[in-house]
Amino acid sequence: MSKSLLKVNNIEVVYNHVILALRGVTLDVEEGKVVSLLGANGSGKTTTLKACSNLLHAERGAITKGSIEYNDNDISKTDAYNLVKDGVVQVLEGRHCFSHLTVEENIMTGSFIRENPKEAKQDLERVYDHFERIRIRKKSLAGFTSGGEQQMIAMGRALMSRPKLILLDEPSMGLAPQLVEEIFAIVKNLNKEGVSFLIAEQNAMVALKYADDGYIIENGRVILKGKASELLERPDVKEMYLGVGAEGKTSFRDIKYYHRRKPSFS
Amino acid sequence: MDWVYLIEVLVGGLMSGVMYSLVAIGFVLIYKSSGIFNFAQGTMLLFASLTFVKMTENGIDFWTSLFIAAGIMVIFGIATERYVIRPLANQDLLALFMATVGLATFQEGFSQFVWDSDVHGLQMSKFLDIGLLDPAPIFMSDHIPWLDILIPKFDIFASLVAGSLIVVLAFFFQKTKTGLSLRAVSDDHMAAMAVGIPLQTVWAVVWAVTGVIALVAGLLWAERVSVSFTLIEAVMKALPVILIGGLTSIPGAIVGGLVIGVGEKLGEIYLADVFGGQGIELWFAYFMALIFLIFRPQGMFGEKLIERV
């Protein structure tokens, strides 16, 4: 059992004082592992990640119950940038590159917390080694690069802070399938170098293929968890998320929706 | 065509343009670091210069007054960031703009409540023994025989101040790490937070620096037009300046200022007969900016809007 790097303990998140987004999510990211958080649109994946990075207040959200621990320290009160210093960095959904800065400047912004400029420059070279495709584009404005390049820029930017844990929010969004495989292969390489990952994804196939552990979240609750390889074999996961029923491709008419066995209050 | 007169008008326009630029620089600094259109720039000018003048009138010497006023502006800037800007990070930019309008209203009442609403004159040459502040003008004809115009030394001083501010700030934004992160912040607040940029700290610094710039600009304006409530209207004149130069461009602030300054002077002299009535300069500057923006919707040097659908 490796040490637990990130522990999300039964958090409840409310937006704008009235909208309940997460109703008790519990997650565990062990050191050196890649964990996938799967779910449909609106299930609460992004909210979970933003809660971990403490970015909820910028969207008028707040954690109302539960706690989040990183390295056994409670981080629900830590400022977002201090979390980056501690080694937790998020790659936001939709990339959010700084469109008016060049590619290189974008990546360099990730090194703000670094003390040593020479090391930062070395890390820049390593980022270009990982993501060869953007090396040629380094002087273009990031706003004019393609979706795949922006994803690489955003990930490179995150790497500059030498993180121990990267939170990836829907890396496959808007990307061609080949590019998605490329990105996930890079994720696997980085994982071999010792970086842990928590990936929120809709593309269940790719996410479970490259992950060690998987969690499935629906309506703000975690409904399944286990080893990724086991989840891939489960018939209900196959039917719900991979579109493959017992008799081959299922028709939508036959799909069973997930119901909680106990009646819920909300 | 009286060339000498034309040159005198042009030079006069350039000089008054520099004055507008001084206010514009503060605007651009805040906009470039956060995307916020700071309507309170004019009231900051008023508050800063009023504080300084009241102190000197009460017998405190120039340099001490200057330091204390600068200190007060720094505290004000930090407080503004803490209580007004920080809670509104990542919100709609229009809401942030309105918050600065609220801030301006507050500052307007506060300055006049704490000090008073009278008009105060300011003559810095009484305090500072620098040749450049000497009220006597330079007779250009002493240097260039055919150029029979007068240039007040003060205007040269103001131009030097504005010029050095521009150079320092432009360098800061383009070449330093903090400058880069500020440009990033103005593009996307949330992404900047996610990447490890401490919004609080950098914004506190920016607002504090803007406060000090407001003090400098306020003093120079006070020398020209005295400190009074009407100083706030300097803001409304500075708007076309930044819109022409580009909201995100520091050198644009001075270029825009020069364009407006010269344009206004020319308009005043040559067009006033055509249009009749006074108060033409009120809308002339805005019309110039309007024509300009139709051809270049982001101003001369502003960043082009990048949209992905």
Next chain:
Amino acid sequence: MIYRETGNFVTNYFKDREIFPLKFDKIIVIIGLLFLYLYVPTTSEYTLSAHVVPILAVGLATVGLNILTGLTGQLSLGTAGFMCVGAFSTYNLMLRMPEDFMSLPVALLFSGIFAGIVGVIFGLPAIRIKGFYLLVSTLAAQYFVWWFFNSYAWFLNYETSGVVAIPPKMYDYWGLGNLLGIDMQGYPARYVLALTVCLALTYFAKNLLRSNTGRNFMSVRDRDIAASVMGISVPRTKLLAFFVSCFYCGVAGGLYSFCYIGNVDLMIYEIDRSFTILFMLIIGGLGSISGSWLGAIFVYEFLIVFTWVGDTIFQGAFNTAVVENVSNMVYGVFIIALLIREPGGFAALWATTKQKLRMWPYPH
């Protein structure tokens, strides 16, 4: 229990699109109208002249600005300038047009159209310019209009003082007042006119919001490139928004001069007026018609109440300058606090409250 949003079964499309689908709401509206038309005109002249009528005029201008800035996303600081066009047009039309054709309601309509046309002219740059840069266009309008009416004394009928008191006969529509024996220049009559105009135009605005045109406005606000790709003509939509919005502002200006102040005066249409109306809009909530009215009522009453509180508590111990400065300070702080608490303004606060009430006693 009494107020139920459920159980409302509709049987045709017409009923499905009603603004007030619930019976309870309909009753409230009818009671409200009766109250406004039958009771309020009997209140004191002070209440009408100092509270109700000015709020009607300014509220209408706020609705107008809402159509431009809230619905279509075009930032505007020229509201007072367009109001000025409306006021001056009303006065000049009443002064110079034959009496049997032109009377106050008709003049208001035409002056709204004039203001709308001016709005379209100054809205043309919006086709190219976006964002904060667009301020230049409406500010140019504000200053230009002011200068224009200031320079050509013809508009004020060569009145040397710069202020024209509106003659009483302008208030009588086609001799109706004489016929019914009502003093048309009196505040109750002015109030009824203002109320009718405001109700009609607000109803129109609400329906505009829900119509295809309103949806076009909102799509231009949200993503104009996507809108144009879908087939919406962005320039035409923006100009239409300018026209409608400035129509409202023009009519509001006419109401302000005629029904409230009783004078045509340039001083009341300066840039601070534009800012005040923008305040009302933001505090009320962008994009919400009822929010605009709430914001107008609130901002207007705030200043009055504050001055009154200051006077009664401190018994005039402080001079007017101090009171004004302190009220500015409190006002500024209040706006900032409200924006922090709810950037969407009162409308958003109300929506959140309703949601909480629906879920009560559960928190969410």
